[in-house]
Amino acid sequence: xxxxxxxxxxxxxxxxxxxxxxxxxxxxxxxxxxxxxxxxxxxxxxxxxxxxxxxxxxxxxxxxxxxxxxxxxxxxxxxxxxxxxxxxxxxxxxxxxxxxxxxxxxxxxxxxxxxxxxxxxxxxxxxxxxxxxxxxxxxxxxxxxxxxxxxxxxxxxxxxxxxxxxxxxxxxxxxxxxxxxxxxxxxxxxxxxxxxxxxxxxxxxxxxxxxxxxxxxxxxxxxxxxxxxxxxxxxxxxxxxxxxxxxxxxxxxxxxxxxxxxxxxxxxxxxxxxxxxxxxxxxxxxxxxxxxxxxxxxxxxxxxxxxxxxxxxxxxxxxxxxxxxxxxxxxxxxxxxxxxxxxxxxxxxxxxxxxxxxxxxxxxxxxxxxxxxxxxxxxxxxxxxxxxxxxxxxxxxxxxxxxxxxxxxxxxxxxxxxxxxxxxxxxxxxxxxxxxxxxxxxxxxxxxxxxxxxxxxxxxxxxxxxxxxxxxxxxxxxxxxxxxxxxxxxxxxxxxxxxxxxxxxxxxxxxxxxxxxxxxxxxxxxxxxxxxxxxxxxxxxxxxxxxxxxxxxxxxxxxxxxxxxxxxxxxxxxxxxxx
Numbered sequence: 001x002x003x004x005x006x007x008x009x010x011x012x013x014x015x016x017x018x019x020x021x022x023x024x025x026x027x028x029x030x031x032x033x034x035x036x037x038x039x040x041x042x043x044x045x046x047x048x049x050x051x052x053x054x055x056x057x058x059x060x061x062x063x064x065x066x067x068x069x070x071x072x073x074x075x076x077x078x079x080x081x082x083x084x085x086x087x088x089x090x091x092x093x094x095x096x097x098x099x100x101x102x103x104x105x106x107x108x109x110x111x112x113x114x115x116x117x118x119x120x121x122x123x124x125x126x127x128x129x130x131x132x133x134x135x136x137x138x139x140x141x142x143x144x145x146x147x148x149x150x151x152x153x154x155x156x157x158x159x160x161x162x163x164x165x166x167x168x169x170x171x172x173x174x175x176x177x178x179x180x181x182x183x184x185x186x187x188x189x190x191x192x193x194x195x196x197x198x199x200x201x202x203x204x205x206x207x208x209x210x211x212x213x214x215x216x217x218x219x220x221x222x223x224x225x226x227x228x229x230x231x232x233x234x235x236x237x238x239x240x241x242x243x244x245x246x247x248x249x250x251x252x253x254x255x256x257x258x259x260x261x262x263x264x265x266x267x268x269x270x271x272x273x274x275x276x277x278x279x280x281x282x283x284x285x286x287x288x289x290x291x292x293x294x295x296x297x298x299x300x301x302x303x304x305x306x307x308x309x310x311x312x313x314x315x316x317x318x319x320x321x322x323x324x325x326x327x328x329x330x331x332x333x334x335x336x337x338x339x340x341x342x343x344x345x346x347x348x349x350x351x352x353x354x355x356x357x358x359x360x361x362x363x364x365x366x367x368x369x370x371x372x373x374x375x376x377x378x379x380x381x382x383x384x385x386x387x388x389x390x391x392x393x394x395x396x397x398x399x400x401x402x403x404x405x406x407x408x409x410x411x412x413x414x415x416x417x418x419x420x421x422x423x424x425x426x427x428x429x430x431x432x433x434x435x436x437x438x439x440x441x442x443x444x445x446x447x448x449x450x451x452x453x454x455x456x457x458x459x460x461x462x463x464x465x466x467x468x469x470x471x472x473x474x475x476x477x478x479x480x481x482x483x484x485x486x487x488x489x490x491x492x493x494x495x496x497x498x499x500x501x502x503x504x505x506x507x508x509x510x511x512x513x514x515x516x517x518x519x520x521x522x523x524x525x526x527x528x529x530x531x532x533x534x535x536x537x538x539x540x541x542x543x544x545x546x547x548x549x550x551x552x553x554x555x556x557x558x559x560x561x562x563x564x565x566x567x568x569x570x571x572x573x574x575x576x577x578x579x
Contacts, residue, residue: 017165019084020112026241027115029250033237034115037122040230041068041129047223047286048133050216051335054434055421056137057215062427063132063144070149071128075121076101079156083120084164092168095160119237120159123183126234127155130187131398133335134195138202138418141426143409147401154190154397158182158390173379174386175356175365177253178238180298180348181390188342189394191333192326197402198411200332202418209327212334217282224286231257231293235300245361253301257293260312264292267313271320284320287336291319294344299352302365307355314351315344342391349387353380416443420453430456 022030045064049057078099081087087097101117103110128151135144159182161167162174176182204212214220235257239250268288272281295315296308303311322339331338356370356379369375402411417425419439424430430453440453457463 017086019116019165020109022112022115022241023243026243026246027111029242030115030119030237030240033233034118034122036233037119037126037230037237040126040227040234043223043226043228043230044126044129044133045223046219046226048136048335050214050218050220050223051133051283052136052215053212053421054215054431055423057219057423058427058429059141059422060132060136062141063135063148064129066145066148067129067132068125070145071125071152072121074149074152075124075156076117079124079152080117080120082153083156083160084116086165090166092166092171093161094157095164095166119240123159123179124152124155127179127183127187128152130184130337130341131190131194134191134333134337135198136334137422138198138413139194140409140411140413141422143405143411146405146409147411150401150405151190151398154394154401155182155186157397158186158393161389162386169382169386169389172382172385173366173368174382175302175352175368175379176298176349176386177300177302177364178235178297180294180345181386184294184297184341185345185349185387185390186394188338188340188345189391190398191337192331192342193395193398194402195326195333195338196331197399198332200330201334202415204332205327205330209324211281211283214282220282220286224289227290228261228293231261231297235297239301249301249359249362256300256303256305256308257296259305259308260292260296260315261289263309263312264295264316264319265289268292268316268320271317283323283336287323287340288316288320290340291315291344294341295348295351298348299356302352302356302359302370304357311348311351311355315347318343318347342394346387346391349383349390350380353383419443424453424456428453428456430458432458432460 041064045061048060048064052060080101081097081099082095085095085097085099087095089096101113103113107113128148131147131151132144161169162176162182164170174181232254235253236250239246239253242250265285265288268284268291269280271288272284273279275281275284292312292315295311296303299311319336319339322343323333323336326333326338333339352370354370354372356365356368356375357373358365358367358369358375365379368379371377371380405411413422413425420443421431421434
């Protein structure tokens with residue numbers, strides 16, 4: 001099929017590459033899958049925020065937002081071109097071309113190009129956001145923003161190796177349908193490198209290697225469900241259409257994805273019950289299921305049902321065994337991304353070389369089958385090579401990138417900021433009842449500058465309402481003081497000074513008391529009015545409004561705190577409301 005791409009620096013006669021060989025139905029399928037895959041960002045955010053302490057949950061969500069904004073921008077800027085560019089300088093290691101992708105109106109492949117870009121963009125943002133969980137609770141947010149901006153390079157180059165027409169692994173016959181290698185293994189390897197380079201959180205291993213309490217277990221479970229949903233589009237959408245036989249394999253991919261998660265959930269449950277003396281650990285189950293999904297992704301429509309169960313079960317077992325192993329190595333990964341995406345990503349890539357069928361009539365495997373299907377050792381060998389190359393690239397490139405960033409902006413938070421939490425120090429969000437007051441008190445003798453955070457109001461509270469409540473309470477206290485004072489003045493001839501008055505004011509009060517002794521009730525009231533003037537009348541008007549309905553003010557049938565003693569004070573003819 002030959003067409004002309006207008007406005008693009010290519011030859012006048014141009015053969016449509018497989019990436020853009022999409023019918024209208026295929027484009028619709030790819031776009032819909034891309035939209036659903038983007039919802040996985042919600043799942044990652046909920047899972048990660050549920051795993052970290054409450055004082056860092058907003059910070060982890062902000063990192064996920066930054067991954068889309070900055071990572072997505074750089075993927076459009078140069079990432080897509082480095083994965084799938086078709087310029088004359090492209091080579092087996094790096095694609096060059098199609099930067100700042102923007103086919104003009106009239107380009108016959110405009111729709112296909114945009115659909116392909118959006119689909120690959122959803123994969124890129126998924127890979128880059130995996131790292132945020134491994135760096136949680138101690139990474140400088142500004143340094144992370146720079147890392148997110150440049151992390152596209154870590155993903156896009158190996159994605160080109162496996163999926164690009166120029167890629168050396170692709171030309172050798174490597175198979176990875178939905179990204180166990182380029183997405184998850186790269187993300188997991190980068191997570192391992194970043195967690196190792198940052199070092200453990202303060203006091204992480206002071207009490208041993210047991211996992212720390214979760215900040216919000218419900219959020220973590222909800223994140224699992226959202227990721228589970230997104231994974232169906234992740235794998236089924238990777239048939240890259242529904243034309244021809246693609247729709248059949250799309251359906252198979254969805255079912256095998258679920259079968260793999262069943263096997264992973266079963267094994268991780270058994271392991272957790274055994275390890276914790278009959279109790280279920282939530283992270284064992286969550287990460288076991290996620291590990292099984294990662295494992296099934298590379299060959300999602302190349303397996304039979306029982307094979308998917310086995311692959312998922314093996315992935316979950318590797319995941320739950322690797323998590324405590326990494327902790328003993330001193331690699332503090334709060335969400336277990338290194339095990340879930342790294343270890344299971346390696347297994348998922350290799351599993352293709354063992355169990356893959358030849359998906360006739362599609363050419364996904366180039367006619368090859370796995371070792372257990374009579375295909376010999378070639379596919380297993382190239383899959384093992386692929387896993388090795390991707391793991392090495394992910395670790396080495398991330399170490400290099402973080403080292404360079406650390407020379408400019410420290411990637412580790414200051415210890416006092418880590419103790420106070422990134423939500424407060426980075427985003428001015430103050431949680432309540434999480435020990436912040438104790439942390440501030442402990443840091444005070446160290447002469448740490450806390451002026452910037454001293455006035456931060458706690459979340460969930462309206463400061464204006466709080467000030468109003470304080471004023472109401474102060475008014476009630478003042479009312480009680482005046483009631484006691486006036487009762488004493490009316491009852492004897494002694495000078496009784498208000499504790500709130502100056503010496504001059506106390507003399508005036510004494511004169512008022514002498515006048516009140518022989519005055520009638522109306523004269524007493526007139527004397528007070530003369531003293532307090534318009535202020536008393538204004539306050540009395542508010543008194544009348546607030547004391548309505550037996551001392552309770554109810555606007556819009558809602559209830560506010562009742563000021564006690566109003567009814568009692570209202571009966572005292574010698575008393576006027578004073579604010």
